Amino acid sequence: MPNPSRRVAVVGLGPIGRKVVEALDQGIDGLVLAAVSAQDPAKHGDFLAKLKRSPAVLPIDDLFAAADIVIECAPSKLVRSIVIPFVSRGKTAIVLSVGALLENEDLIALARQNGGQIVVPTGALIGLDAVTAAAEGNIQSVRMVTRKPLNGLAGAPYLVENNIDIAGITEPLKIFEGTARDAAKGFPANLNVAVALSLAGLGPDRTTLQIWADPTVTRNVHRVEVESDSARFSMTIENIPSENPKTGRITALSVIAYLRKQGSALRVGT
Structure with missing residues (x-):
């Protein structure tokens, strides 16, 4: 049956x-x-x-x-x-x-x-299978760089608390650099991808992240670089936003x- x-x-x-x-x-x-x-x-x-x-x-x-x-x-x-x-x-x-x-x-x-x-x-990320596999061995570093259109970052607590105004910028602006744990606190609606990456690999305190507000992009762009004893690899994904600009389709x-x-x-x- x-x-x-x-x-x-x-x-x-x-x-x-x-x-x-x-x-x-x-x-x-x-x-x-x-x-x-x-x-x-x-x-x-x-x-x-x-x-x-x-x-x-x-x-x-x-x-x-x-x-x-x-x-x-x-x-x-x-x-x-x-x-x-x-x-x-x-x-x-x-x-x-x-x-x-x-x-x-x-x-x-x-x-x-x-x-x-x-x-x-x-x-909205790419390559979690590869990171999970690498974590069965030894990972030395996991680094992620995220670039987002301005409307995808609007209202993020980190921007509000630090009085960072991105509304009128005309060039890419780095607005955050730190750990995945801190990014999750400062950008709770934007950086679930970074936390997923950290949970697959080195953890939230050893996974490093840059976030850029970028008026030149229309997609949420994530680049991941991993160094491990089994492989060195980099991955980039450009996600088309859904009706909610903070989330990819x-x-x-x-x-x-x-x-x-x-x-x-x-x-x-x-």
């Missing part, structure tokens, strides 16, 4: 959440869209009405009873309330606001104790690709 489908809940119906919901509604082997949660469900009524099969619309606290997997596509302040009910019951939480994990590291221990799992998809596609792997007869990648 075939295995029953695993039930999936999606929290957040912004550009990423909607893409994931649509893919699940169209059909992914072994999975079924069971529930969604949003801050203002009424706002998304028309979107939900167009789905082939209407999921339950539930508050975050009720999702664990309706689903086996939860996908967080929400503001980072909600990560804890989304993840705990799932991993404490041996279920899976897919987290996109990866930076929040650095402030809630106990969630990893909670998942370990209860047989749950926190999944960080590749998202490929982020949602990365989640969908991960979900398809779960029931695939051929699984490519680590």
